[in-house]
């Protein structure tokens with residue numbers, strides 16, 4: 001079958017290749033992948049060697065169950081599902097039943113494919129922040145995949161949402177998505193915030209920390225800035241507040257079920273800023289790294305499917 005593998009000599013460090021068919025374990029379905037979505041983490045996996053050269057990349061997939069799990073659990077053959085699983089960028093992928101959720105007929109599979117890494121990270125980070133009703137929640141990198149989901153989820157949870165982006169065009173649609181304020185960097189944000197969901201790191205993380213109110217929490221989800229965060233002397237001394245690391249870990253079936261239900265109910269919009277066949281994955285990677293994707297990048301693995 002075809003899959004996107006790590007190749008350090010290829011553009012963006014990845015390319016399509018022929019690989020062996022996956023073999024599903026007893027608690028796994030064999031998923032026929034129709035759509036996948038590209039994450040910064042996939043590019044980091046390729047660059048860092050976390051996935052070795054020749055290994056299959058990808059975490060986000062949506063498609064149809066080609067073979068149900070042998071242990072009898074999970075969706076039946078033919079069910080439409082979305083999954084957060086390794087080796088997702090392939091025509092077929094073996095996926096733990098606990099790592100997937102069924103997709104209602106009203107939800108487009110291409111949109112479902114955009115949910116796993118970014119949507120689950122937004123949901124889990126927001127839950128880690130606790131109740132946000134009436135609180136000021138700052139979301140950095142709000143133009144991106146995690147950010148656009150986080151803005152919507154925080155607004156629905158009753159937060160006053162401040163969405164930080166790099167330029168006015170990157171902020172398009174965020175007010176409609178529920179942001180009370182859309183700001184460039186942290187321009188004009190003078191009042192303290194109670195929670196920060198940080199996707200950018202570097203100097204913006206330091207500036208966000210300085211805005212954080214006593215008792216507040218900053219959740220470090222990502223570090224797209226790629227620059228160090230240099231804290232001025234004594235900036236970490238004072239009334240207690242916390243900076244906490246974040247990692248998407250553990251099977252995500254429960255969170256995926258929540259997210260697809262929100263999409264089906266019209267309460268969570270999936271903004272797809274780049275959509276094309278998986279043969280163009282290097283172009284999608286360049287757009288993502290170049291900050292030209294508003295929301296998510298979705299790859300069609302099997303274009304005719306819906």
Ligand SMILES: NC(=O)c1ccc[n+]([C@@H]2O[C@H](COP(=O)([O-])OP(=O)(O)OC[C@H]3O[C@@H](n4cnc5c(N)ncnc54)[C@H](OP(=O)(O)O)[C@@H]3O)[C@@H](O)[C@H]2O)c1
Pocket residue numbers: 039040041117118121140141142143144145146147164165166167170199200220221222223224225226246247248249288289290291293295
């Ligand atoms: N810890 C975890 O388990 C976990 C899970 C999911 C994602 N992540 C990480 O969280 C981060 C956000 O993920 P995402 O899917 O939302 O990524 P994304 O779609 O690429 O969005 C990231 C945003 O960061 C901003 N940014 C600021 N400086 C940047 C730079 N130098 N290069 C690129 N972008 C820059 C961009 O917004 P502007 O152009 O508006 O500035 C961009 O929209 C990534 O680092 C990702 O790896 C971590």
